[in-house]
Amino acid sequence: MPSLSATYDPLLVVGSLVVATLAAYTALTLTGRVSSAGERRTRTVWLAAGALAMGVGIWGMHFIGMLALRLPIPIAYDVPEVLASIAVACVASLLALSVAASAALRTRRLAVAGAALGAAISGMHYTGMAAVRLSGYIQYDRWRVVASIAVAIVVALAALWIAFQFRDDAANARRSVASLRKWGAATLMGLAVAGMHYTAMSAAHFHASLTADRTDHYRLADDGMATLVGIATALVLGATLTAALIDRGRRMRLAVDAARREREAQLESAVAERTAHLAAAEARFRQLSDATTDGIAITRDGVVLETNRAWRRMFAVAPEPGQSPGVVVDLVAPEDREVVRGLLANPPDSESEVHCVGPNQTQFLGSLTINDAAWNGVRAQILVIRDISAIRRIEQLKNELVSTVSHELRTPLTSIRGALGLIEHGVDGQLSPSLLSLVRIGRSNCDRLIRLINDLLDLDKINVGRLELHMESLAIADVIQTTLDELRPMAVEYGVSIRPRLAPDLPRVEGDRDRLSQVLTNLAANAIKFTPRGSTVVVSAVTVPASPDGLRIAVENPGPGIAAEDISRLFRPFQQLDSSDNRARGGTGLGLAIAKAIIQRHGGSIGVESKPDVLTTFWFELPGALAPSDRDTAVVA
Numbered sequence: 001m002p003s004l005s006a007t008y009d010p011l012l013v014v015g016s017l018v019v020a021t022l023a024a025y026t027a028l029t030l031t032g033r034v035s036s037a038g039e040r041r042t043r044t045v046w047l048a049a050g051a052l053a054m055g056v057g058i059w060g061m062h063f064i065g066m067l068a069l070r071l072p073i074p075i076a077y078d079v080p081e082v083l084a085s086i087a088v089a090c091v092a093s094l095l096a097l098s099v100a101a102s103a104a105l106r107t108r109r110l111a112v113a114g115a116a117l118g119a120a121i122s123g124m125h126y127t128g129m130a131a132v133r134l135s136g137y138i139q140y141d142r143w144r145v146v147a148s149i150a151v152a153i154v155v156a157l158a159a160l161w162i163a164f165q166f167r168d169d170a171a172n173a174r175r176s177v178a179s180l181r182k183w184g185a186a187t188l189m190g191l192a193v194a195g196m197h198y199t200a201m202s203a204a205h206f207h208a209s210l211t212a213d214r215t216d217h218y219r220l221a222d223d224g225m226a227t228l229v230g231i232a233t234a235l236v237l238g239a240t241l242t243a244a245l246i247d248r249g250r251r252m253r254l255a256v257d258a259a260r261r262e263r264e265a266q267l268e269s270a271v272a273e274r275t276a277h278l279a280a281a282e283a284r285f286r287q288l289s290d291a292t293t294d295g296i297a298i299t300r301d302g303v304v305l306e307t308n309r310a311w312r313r314m315f316a317v318a319p320e321p322g323q324s325p326g327v328v329v330d331l332v333a334p335e336d337r338e339v340v341r342g343l344l345a346n347p348p349d350s351e352s353e354v355h356c357v358g359p360n361q362t363q364f365l366g367s368l369t370i371n372d373a374a375w376n377g378v379r380a381q382i383l384v385i386r387d388i389s390a391i392r393r394i395e396q397l398k399n400e401l402v403s404t405v406s407h408e409l410r411t412p413l414t415s416i417r418g419a420l421g422l423i424e425h426g427v428d429g430q431l432s433p434s435l436l437s438l439v440r441i442g443r444s445n446c447d448r449l450i451r452l453i454n455d456l457l458d459l460d461k462i463n464v465g466r467l468e469l470h471m472e473s474l475a476i477a478d479v480i481q482t483t484l485d486e487l488r489p490m491a492v493e494y495g496v497s498i499r500p501r502l503a504p505d506l507p508r509v510e511g512d513r514d515r516l517s518q519v520l521t522n523l524a525a526n527a528i529k530f531t532p533r534g535s536t537v538v539v540s541a542v543t544v545p546a547s548p549d550g551l552r553i554a555v556e557n558p559g560p561g562i563a564a565e566d567i568s569r570l571f572r573p574f575q576q577l578d579s580s581d582n583r584a585r586g587g588t589g590l591g592l593a594i595a596k597a598i599i600q601r602h603g604g605s606i607g608v609e610s611k612p613d614v615l616t617t618f619w620f621e622l623p624g625a626l627a628p629s630d631r632d633t634a635v636v637a
Contacts, residue, residue, distance in 0.1 A: 003205040004071050004136065012068030016061050020193045023057025025183060055090030058193065062089075062125055065197045066132070071206055073135050081131035088124040115153050121193075122152045125200050136208040144203030151196040295366075295385040298375050302328050302344055305375060314366075314385065316359035328383065332356050333363055343370055344381065356385065364389040395463070402460050406453045413453070417446040455590040462597040469512040469601055476509055476516075476541055476551055476622075477502050483520045484539060490525060495533035498524065501540040507624035509551055515598045516622075519606075520553065522591040523618045527557035530616075535559075544621055554619040561612035570608060571596045595620070 063082070069075065125148070132138065286308070289296050295311035297304045304326050315331050328344065329337045333355035343352055347370035356366040369384040420443040422428075424436065431439065461467040480500055491498045520539070527537045537557045544550035562570070571592045599606045599620045606620040 003139070003207055004073065006206060007070040009068045009070060012064055016065040016068060016197070017194050019057065019064055020061040021187050023061060023193075026057055055086060055094075058121070059086045059089035059124060059128070061193060062128055062197050065194065065201065066128060069201070071134065073206075073208055076133040078131040078133055081127060085124050085128035085131065088127050089121075111157070119149070119153070121155070121196065122149045122200070125152075125197060129200075129204065134206070136206055139205045139207060141203045141205065144199065148196060148200035148203055151199050155193055155196050293386075295383075295387075297328075297383045297385075298373070298380055299328055299344075299383055300375065300378065300380045302341070304328060305380065311385070314356070314358055314364075314387065330357075332366075340368075343368065347372060347381065353388070356387075365392055399460050399463060402456050406457045406460070410450065410453045410457075413446055413450050417443060417450060420446060452590075455594060458594050459590055462594065467597065467601060469515060469598075471510050471512060473508050474511050474513055474516070476506055476553065479513060479516055480520065480539055480541060480553070483517050483524065487521065487524050487528065491528050491537070494528050494531070496528055496531045496535055496537055498528065498537040498539070501538050503540075503542040506541055507543065507551060509602075509622045509624060511602050511622065512598075516602075519595040519598050519620065520555075522595050523555040523620075526591070527555050527616075527618070530559045531557040532559060543624075550624050551622045552619055553622070554617050556615060556617045558615055559613075561614065561616045562608065562610040563612065564610075567608055567610065571606070 062085070066077075129138065289308040290310070292308070293310055295314045296308040297311050298306040315326070329340050332340050336354045339352075340354060351367045351369050354366055354368050355363050358364055364387050366385040367388045371382045371384075373380050373382045420439055423431070424439045424443055458467065477500075480502065484498055484500060487498060524537065524539060531537055535558050537555065540554045540556065542552055544552050596606050599622070602622055604620055604622040606618075608616070608618050610616040
């Protein structure tokens with residue numbers, strides 16, 4: 001007999017597609033729940049619940065698709081066989097979830113699972129078709145049946161692969177774009193499953209038969225059954241999906257709480273480590289600060305905040321924590337308090353000497369240094385006080401000793417020097433050459449001692465600020481010429497020549513003739529000593545380019561020169577280069593220090609430039625005193 005004409009209700013077809021998409025989305029969500037379940041029991045519960053929900057969803061899609069079929073004869077369904085198709089769908093869903101939620105999805109496992117799942121889905125469909133009861137019979141196109149099974153396997157493979165890719169709910173939950181991708185994947189899976197169903201339906205040809213079983217005694221034949229099945233399926237899927245989403249939210253909250261607790265623990269650990277580091281650093285700083293004999297304090301607005309052990313010992317301050325160590329101005333003598341207030345308001349770059357009040361109101365002289373700093377993020381000051389009372393007492397004793405010894409020695413030495421000079425010049429008759437040589441040695445050493453004593457007295461005057469200058473208007477050319485005339489015998493003795501090189505129209509200077517001659521004598525005498533025999537020492541005077549009214553006097557000589565690392569020591573008292581040759585040439589080590597002090601008292605500067613084994617130049621500069629009309633006219637010799 002010819003096959004019956006079959007049509008489909010479009011609303012139910014659309015409904016089957018919606019159910020298929022919802023079932024696919026539920027499958028993707030449940031895959032993530034199963035794979036992320038930690039405990040075995042939890043995994044088993046989710047696997048069972050997921051298999052039931054997915055099975056009902058897939059079966060609901062197929063059954064709604066079958067109910068969409070419209071034939072010219074009545075159709076009914078056998079309940080046991082319908083239930084059997086539901087069971088097959090649940091088993092297929094259990095297989096799909098187990099594979100998609102596995103740790104790894106290898107190609108061989110995917111192929112075997114896809115084939116099994118496709119066969120199970122096909123079995124579910126044809127089991128459902130076997131439940132059909134109508135006045136006729138169904139004939140299948142074998143090739144379309146094969147095609148439907150092939151489509152089922154391909155759909156199963158694609159579904160398993162997609163489910164495996166989208167099982168990471170944590171990543172999807174963080175991005176709205178990922179959620180849209182998940183819905184897109186679910187739609188594709190739903191269309192694929194529906195495609196398999198309708199491919200299989202196209203293989204069925206329905207034929208009427210008068211001898212076929214009647215449908216009156218079979219159930220599930222109402223036209224509203226599709227709606228009930230759809231609603232029931234949607235409720236099952238919705239409930240399962242809601243439970244999965246609630247569980248995902250709970251797990252996300254737990255993950256967020258765990259991450260927060262971990263961050264808090266890391267922060268607490270970092271804070272504890274930082275606190276320990278700061279405590280260790282503070283302990284090291286306190287150990288270092290307590291090891292020094294200088295008193296150190298941190299102050300703000302003149303109030304002492306923190307001190308070291310030496311400070312507390314200096315001012316008899318109790319070391320109890322929290323007790324205020326006092327106010328700075330209360331720790332100094334009343335006559336110095338205004339000075340200290342000014343120093344705190346405008347800290348100087350150098351040290352300041354103040355009288356401090358120590359234990360039992362005893363006073364000591366302190367050297368105060370103030371530096372700006374920060375304390376607990378607020379501006380503060382660091383004060384350092386060094387007790388220099390003993391140093392000043394020693395310096396005073398030394399100065400008194402030098403002054404006393406110098407005065408007591410200079411008088412007899414002057415007498416001895418005069419007597420030796422008379423004997424040397426034959427006041428009591430001519431001496432034999434050997435005796436005359438001894439007298440000259442004695443007179444030379446006596447002169448050397450007198451120069452040493454004079455230098456010590458000058459240094460003492462410089463230290464106590466009593467170096468007197470008798471200032472007058474001077475023609476520097478006259479001073480230079482007179483000094484060189486006095487040094488010519490020494491130059492002849494050392495086998496060198498000495499000559500001036502004076503610029504014309506030199507300005508006059510305001511200065512002490514004797515002191516400037518002393519400076520020039522010291523520089524020129526040193527040059528003569530260190531100049532090779534047969535060479536020339538040049539003493540020049542020119543105007544300073546940067547200051548036309550200023551003068552620059554320089555002493556140039558060839559010779560061994562001075563190393564760069566030794567230049568900074570030359571102008572310190574008692575400093576001589578560590579060379580046996582230098583020691584053999586004599587000198588006290590005070591001449592350059594005295595020369596520097598004299599030039600500075602004149603408002604000038606002094607220095608040295610040296611190229612070893614080429615040329616050494618000692619120079620000093622003096623400010624000019626008079627107008628150009630009063631300048632000297634000198635001839636260059």
